[in-house]
Each structure stands twice: as structure tokens, then as C-alpha cells.
Amino acid sequence: MQTKFFMKGCDNKKMEEMIRLQGITKKYGNNLIIPNLDLTIYDGEFLTLLGPSGCGKTTLLRMIAGLDTPTTGKIYLDDEDVTNKPPYKRDVNMVFQHYALFPHMTVEENIKFGLMMKKVPAEEQKERVAQVLYLTQLEEFRNRRPQQMSGGQQQRVAIARALVNNPKVLLLDEPLGALDYQLRKNLQLELKNLQRGLGLTFIYVTHDQEEALTMSDRIVVMNKGVIEQDDDPDTIYHYPNTRFVAKFIGESNFFESDNETLVIRPEKLNLCPEYEDEAAEKTHPEPGYYGTVVDVVFYGTIDKVFIRLDNSNQTVVAYQYFDDVKRWSPDERVGIWWYAKDEVRVTR
């Protein structure tokens, strides 16, 4: 579990450090936002920051971009100490959560801004702008002003404006939050392909777990400025270190005993009738709990079965696929069993 395979598919490439955050703390006035944080991000990696609102994700990105300075600690970018370097001297670009588009410029001028600052030749500017306009499906809006566009369109301009610079590190603060499902799926794919194709380093913030799980090489789960877990998506999902992580990502059932908590995902819970014949009983482990079905909710590919455990008020949820033997209905008595390999123990 402790072995980390951050970069699936590129294991043979040497993992070079791109960003190192060393003993970072951040205070706003007397508010300690980030108590003490160490994090290394590798070249070509897609790293996602996941955490509840206000946990310090944006603050972290801003410090990497140079828009905020850490109260203590050091930031290294490509082996160079950039802790006190101003943003305009860092080869890092940010897609802002609030877009921050320039209202007096057209979409095209917005996107071109970074290239102009870097004095990229005009020909190349044109090419690169055209490329990102195509990628973000903004070609028809190139001459519009930001305030004449919808939230989703503006968000795509913000992505294009950062992306066009090909920075060493791209910081994306919930870059797809305002988009509809279809467009979001498309852009997820495009961004991922681009990142992988060009070997860019992405630090990505999202509230969408599915997005985090499908796109990332590595996920960092934060809570109140502290890293709760730092692993590849598979490990994060199947082997959460803490209750917080288990709760925050996906649905989880918690079974408390004297000094530990068992976490079991709903799809790992199996149900059987309270009384079975001997032959059937032998086919699976003995039920650890019994209870009564309180509700069955149809979710398309699955049924979510809610069960109140005997001798407690706790309700657990199990996912049942339709190819399972039986469809359950409320008030039925059930036994709940699972395989030992699907148990995850957490201590806090």
C-alpha cells in the first residue's frame, strides 16, 4: 500500500522533481490556514488536490504561483528556490477559480496576453492561439468580450489563456466547475490528453470526485490545511488512511468495534437472507451483522439498499447489481457479509 505508482505508464521514465514545498505554513492574520505542509510534485505529473471548501487548496496554488508568500517554508520550482520570486518571473500559469478575465480585451486578446508578455513571435502567437481556441471550442467567440459570454464560455477562456503559454506547471483551480456534463467530459479528456501528450505538470483542484479519480496520477486529500492522504487514485479509493478520506471520497460504511473502525465500501457489502439452507451458507463468509432493509433506491446500474443494523440505530448502504441473485425490498431481514480482503482499518 505504501508503494506509490504515481505515474502509471511512465514508470521507466526517471521521475524528476518539478515542485517541492518544504515546511510550508500560511497564516492570514491570526488564522493558521496551513499548519505545516510538505509536498513534492514530479515532472509530467497530474496531481489533484481534493478537499472540502476552505481547506486551503486555492491558498496552496496561489503560493506556488507566487501570488501569496508562505509565512514560513520554501518553494522550489525545477530545483530553484522561488519562494520570494514574483509571479511574473515564474514559469507557472494559473486558471483562476474566478476566471479573472480582462474585461477590456476580446477573447483572443486575453489569450494572447501571456504570449505578448513573453515576446513570442507574432506568427507563433497566431498559431498557438488558434490551437487553444480550437481545443476549447471558442473559435466563434474570438472577438467577443468576456462580459458578453456565459459562465462556462468564460471559464474556457480562462483555461485557454493559461494553457497557451505551455508553462512548466499549470495550476488549475476548479477549471471545469461551470461547464455542463458533456462539455466537462470532453474537456477532461482533452486536458488529460494534452497533459500526457506534452508531458505538462498539472496541479488540479476539483470538487468532482469522479474527475479526480479518472484524471489524476496522484491525489492529495487535504483537510484544514493538512494532507490526510497522498496516493494514487486506486489506493485513495480502496485503501483510505483515515475516516475523513473514506467519508470524503465515495460512499463508505463504518463498522465500529472496541478500538478500531472498519471501513467497507457499499459495493463490497453482500447481502443474504437471514435464514439460509446449509448449502448456501457454505458459499460465503458468515454474516457479521444482521438488519432490516429500510429502503431500496433504483440508481440505473445498481440498487442502493439501505439497511438498519440490529441493536443500533446505524444505517448502512450496499450496492446490488441486477445480475445479483435477488432484488431486495423494504422490511426484509438480511445478513451482511464481506470478504476480509475488502476491510480497511482506520484509526482516526
Place this chain on the structure above:
Amino acid sequence: MKNGKLMVAPAMLWLSIFFVIPLLIVVAVSFAGRTPYGQIIFEFTTDNYLRFLEPLYLQIFADTLIVAVITTVATIIMGYPLAYFIARLPKKWQQPGLILVMIPFWINFLIRSYAWVIILRTQGVVNTLLMKLGLIDQPLQMLYNDAAVMLGMIYALLPFMVLPIYVSIEQLDLRLLEAASDLGASPLTAFRKITLPLTMPGIAAGTILVFISSLGMFVVPDVMGGAKSALIGNLIQNQFLAARDWPFGSALSIVLAVMSLVLIILYYRALQSQEGGKADAKDVA
């Protein structure tokens, strides 16, 4: 709807009695003639406007324009940094900063102009000080010249520049400057490319206020410029008081008013094309 109309009725009445009707009277008088003793004769004539084209008056007009342009430019150069400074103060210091800018308004302008005379005249504060310090033997002639007029104008009109610029800088979204910096713009470049264009409406509003006010200014040239300098404002004042030529004075006033109006229209045009990008909206299709 009906109620709304009723509610603005008093204001409309007020405006028409004290603003529109006097204006119409001035327009009427500007096309009237007069007797040698200043009696107005109501006959239609354009003489008053034609008289304005005499070299003497054109010269005064040109002088006025030059003074107005210099005043405007000077107040921009001095006012922008001041407004910027105040807008970037911590919130609790901004209000006191603005009050300091506005305090002079609390004292009658005529009195403030005479205060400048006391400071600048030959036996004035500055000259006395410089002589006591031994820096000069003879008192400097600092009053009654063009420089004194400029000084008075800039002093009088600076707040009109500072306030609108302050408002536009204060409204500027600082996160745009962060974005510019993130995209590689140094603070100076970010100022040129973001702050300046986005605060242009403030500069334009200040320019209109200052330019138009300085066109009509007569107290400053009167008090600080002495007999030598006359601007249109003084000319108009003279026609109404000393020369008792109301028709000519009215014609001059109308010329001034029309010019101001044109400027204001140009201002709104410029503002619209800057803001709306409405012309760009063709491709919405």
C-alpha cells in the same frame, strides 16, 4: 407608471423654471441687438456671433483653450498618482484621504484665491521667507502672470480630477492585476495594459469636468492674473457687468455651452465604444 411620472413632476417644474427658461432667455438675447446704453432690442441678428470671429476675441478664445488644455493635462499628471495613492490606502484611511482632497471646497473659492495672493504677492509669505533666508535680494514677481493663472486653475480644479479617477481605481478588480502578473506582466506593464485602460473612464470624466470648468473660469484670471490676462470667462463677465453688452455676452455663453456639450457627447461616444464592444457583437449571429 403614472405615479412615477407624478413624482418627478416637481423636479421637472423646478428644472424648467430655473434652468430651461433662463437658458432659453440667454439664447433669445444672444440673437438680439442693443442700444448704445445697453438696452436690449429684440430684433433677430447674428451680429453677436459674427463679432466673436474678430481676431481679438479669437485670440482670447485660443488663450482660453490653451490654458484649459494645460490645466487638464497638469491635473491628470498630478491627480492620477494622488488618486492611486488614496485608492490603495488601507480602507480606513481612504475616507480621511478623500476628505483632505475635498476640504478646500468648504471655503469660498474667492477667499481661497485671495489667500493665494497673500502667499504669492511681493510682500507675501513666500517672498518674505526667501528674502529672510537670503536666497533672493529682490522680491519675485509671482503674481499677475500666466504662471499664476495656471497655478490657480490647477489648484482649483485638481479635486475634480482626483475624485472620478479615485472612483475608477477603487473599483478596479485587483485580481486582474494578479492574473496579469501570473501571465508574465511586470508591475509597470500591468499598469499600462490593465490599470490604465480600465481607469480611463475616470480620467475621461475628470477631463470633462476640469476642461469645461476651466473654460468658464473667471475668478482665477481676475484675482491672480490681474488686468493682463483675460480668458473667455472674464470676457463674458465683462459683457454682462462692465460693458453692459448682454447680447454679446449671451452669444459667448452659448458658444461655450455648445462646445461643452460637444465634448460631453464625444465623451459618451468614446466610453460606449470602449465598454460595450457593442460594435463587436456583430458576430453573435
